[in-house]
Amino acid sequence: MAAAHERYDAVIVGAGPFGLLLSTCLARWGYKIKHIDNRPEPTPTGRADGIQPRSLDLLRNMGLKRAIMAHDPAKVYEVAFWDPSKDGIYRTGTWASCPRFIDARYPFTTLLHQGLIERVFIDDMEKNGAKVQRPWTITGFKNDGWDSTYPVEVNLERLDGGVTETVRAKYLFDGEGARSFVRTQLKIPIHHKDPIAHVWGVMDGVVRTDFPDIKMKCTIHSDAGSIMVIPRENNMVRLYIQIASSTDPNWDPRKTATVEEVQTAAKKILKPYYISWDRVEWYSVYPIGQGIAERYTLDERVFMGGDVCHTHSPKAGQGMNTAFLDAQNLAWKIHAVESGFAERSILKSYESERKAIAENLLNFDAAYAKLFSQRLPSAGEVKTANADSPTEENQFVKTFKASCEFTSGYGVAYNENIFNWSPSHPARSDLFLSEAQGTTNLRTGRILSNANVTRVADANVVHLEQEIPLNGSFRIYVFGGKPSLNMQAINDFASNLTKPGSFYTAYLYKDLEAISYHEKHNPHSAFFTLATILNARRSDIEPEKLLPHVLARYRTHIYADDIWDANLPEAKAAAHAKMGFNQDRGAVVIVRPDGYVGCVVRLVEGSGSIDALNEYFGSFVAKQLGRSARKTVGFEERAML
């Protein structure tokens, strides 16, 4: 009987940020998905709405940024702080929400109604033949292993018709939100870092006011209470107001307030400024406790992410962003395993990487809130925190900077593991470079630094870090140095790369000739994209003549490092210099499919660079590298156009 159940690669429960980003990736990569949500339609209004700078990088890398920006979201560049004064409130200071030292490509928070963001993903899913079935819910599941390929049985029920369905899946992904059925069934507890719980009122609307920062993000403390202001699209503004706290003497987690009560409170808080409402679009009251699930998966078959695993105060604006990055982290690892590239054991790194991030986020939030409640920053401190090279850093400035890095999404630093090289990694070559030793500016487990370069094929000035889309491939950036000095190293890199037994050759397409001449990112292998960056003028680079074929074949991934950078005015090859590489000799950077730096190796003559990378990839890929089990036809010998 069970044999009759429909089989899916993945069942995804919940069409919030976690479920949708995961589904979008898996649908693009050809997986068979069943995606359900218990709401009859996407979020109509309200809910989370802040896209942090790092998340915007990710959306662009998925080709979805333009669809988001088409809605003309509000952009927050600065945050203003207001405090009580004898006449009401006054501004103690403003500062950049993503200061320059973070070096973000998009140094602002993008604010847009969550429903519009969800629709961007849903539209993309539909282009790839996937859809969200509504209103369906999950009623049961078990990893019974009855079918070793599809070990998970999932029971589903249609909410508006009582229809039920049982399916089998390779994976069950749970993005139901804070009140997760799956997490409850698995009896996974939530741990609260901060014992304080809050009740918040949230109101979206169109207002009239002479408060000068109404289009800014503001934190306002007054003798009449506190409020947070967030601008939104369509001339709207969101107000967050704290209605109750577990620190209150008469704390009641069910305490509520009407729209009129919140408006009256806001009017008092904002004095001497006036405020009135043309209309209120949405209003809600909800309790929030900041907590983290003890586990994100028990068996690497049933995975949870987003609000199922961690809940945040709205102040930090992290809910949706953390959910996005959970999903991105999981998507490529599932793909690496299911496509035969990596060992199944890598799936353990989803929990270890993402749970540490959530814990750090909550720790920072707590530390930051505590610091703020103790004292107010002086104008000098604010200025220092915004400067590129602060001269002195006290505890407040340090915490503020760390907080900015975290809230912008750039503070995400995955710890050392099999993907994120460190001296304790099984790959031991002494050609690995590291930030700790000062041999590169790149940090493993951190996103690749942005850089402007000239694409040789069409002379377009491009953002190097965005040139390879999120498609499940590892990104191999060959910073080639100066061709006139370094061609031997480049040629040796290419010839060793293409030798039998290398990580690259091991994962060549079986039928290379079937690949389109016009394939840009994956002409040789679904698992790698090569990009070459040279310290030369664009017009001096003729790829087919200058470079070995394996590099030249990536016709639109060859770049001239010839764009002047105001931060590195002396550099001839600013991208090389920014990464901390010798501008003549370059280096090779391996970037994970999600854009985080995996390892950096010296580019040397001989086989050393590839030997090091064979060690690195050999530590997690499914095939054995370094020797050819049987005589394979050499890569360069196979006809490739």
Place this chain on the structure above:
Amino acid sequence: MAAAHERYDAVIVGAGPFGLLLSTCLARWGYKIKHIDNRPEPTPTGRADGIQPRSLDLLRNMGLKRAIMAHDPAKVYEVAFWDPSKDGIYRTGTWASCPRFIDARYPFTTLLHQGLIERVFIDDMEKNGAKVQRPWTITGFKNDGWDSTYPVEVNLERLDGGVTETVRAKYLFDGEGARSFVRTQLKIPIHHKDPIAHVWGVMDGVVRTDFPDIKMKCTIHSDAGSIMVIPRENNMVRLYIQIASSTDPNWDPRKTATVEEVQTAAKKILKPYYISWDRVEWYSVYPIGQGIAERYTLDERVFMGGDVCHTHSPKAGQGMNTAFLDAQNLAWKIHAVESGFAERSILKSYESERKAIAENLLNFDAAYAKLFSQRLPSAGEVKTANADSPTEENQFVKTFKASCEFTSGYGVAYNENIFNWSPSHPARSDLFLSEAQGTTNLRTGRILSNANVTRVADANVVHLEQEIPLNGSFRIYVFGGKPSLNMQAINDFASNLTKPGSFYTAYLYKDLEAISYHEKHNPHSAFFTLATILNARRSDIEPEKLLPHVLARYRTHIYADDIWDANLPEAKAAAHAKMGFNQDRGAVVIVRPDGYVGCVVRLVEGSGSIDALNEYFGSFVAKQLGRSARKTVGFEERAML
């Protein structure tokens, strides 16, 4: 009988670039339009496709750039020149298609299929209730004055059904293209600047080649003939090949060539590189003579624009761009007259401004082509032309620079007239500044220089020149200098601006109270938008406290001039400095609704600045300024929130 004819503000014939941009503007501004085209559907393939940098500014100013970019057009940053060598062809050099000295916001040409561009306009028209009726043609028209408000009778016929219709209109706009019925009926001759005519073959397709510049714009001369390469969206490339020239001994304007003949020719020309076609999307052969119509209108009721008035060699890529700018120039002038703002006589300036541009374009094209045919540029010349501050300029460099300015669209310089102030303008105040006298860097009749500033309301870093959309209003930029030194001048400007009889007060809304609190661009008048730029930090500007109400009311048009400019590293207020203004004292810039500078006046204490502007506007507005015919209620006295 005639009384029964439907009446329209405008009949527009032809839905190419001229007709569509005109229609889009007029539909947005509330005019009743009848727009016909004789094709059953928009351009399906082929045709013009190059959007020049200046046109992209315009599309952004209309809010249409994002819809264009959503199609992922090709972008041309550089042009490559190839010449014969003994082994085939070699690259003599490449250079920027829009070099840095032009200071374009978007220094590239955008290449996209004309049909996709047309659909962006059609979609926008439909949002405003207008549409293109197809396939309809014009069969007759006369400006018979029978109805003084709707003096033009137009006869139309449906091509696929034989239905006819006669309508009356205030204006007939003709954008039929080179074979214009209207121009023929009016017996307006075309003058050919260049007596040489050509037959061109044009082929769009997807190719395979090892020619390294296939994704660049290239001009290739070889012993086997000449070809021009233009990259396109969707991995396509366009090849232009000259099939015949009137300079040929056996010149035949009906000479043609097959796809295979052009491909064979291209293969020969590109040697030693190979080329083959995966598919050909479009192929056409057409004769081109560069010419200009003697008149653009005879009566300021029947107007022509675009290819009706001027035809260009495809080499220059000017056809669509010149049509756009024709339409923009005409649209706001029609609006100014029909809405009662300006005297009808201003309509004469459409022909005088736009015809001079077309003539200049063809003259430059001829001069440039001649220079090129004489000799090839040396590498040093190319380098000089691309440098920011050329050390020496020979004739080639001068012509190349002028040519770049023209082809980018920034060379458009309207001559002095009633809109473009010069010492011979009727407004004689000695407070006018001029580039000729070195008192400003802005040139009247030229587009406003771009500048980055911080919007005070939300701390967004914005492009000042784009902040006011194309909506028919004159743009008044008050560069206020340093508030701590200059408040008296700012306050005097505001109080004189709002006095009875001023150009501003004369065109206030009759019912100011009916205007929405949330109106951003036109809270006081449909004809003016005020923007204030201050030499101060954003956080030091609280508009309602600092500025007079008439300026503060433009809540989202107050800017801090606090963004560092790498080209003006010493400037405290880089936008002030870039315009050539004293950073403490500022100045006032009047920009025409199409973005071109009208006049620049000193910002002084007392009434002088407004007196000068009253003179300026008084020379073309419909109402008499400078005195109040009857006692009107002063502007500041009327309640406005």
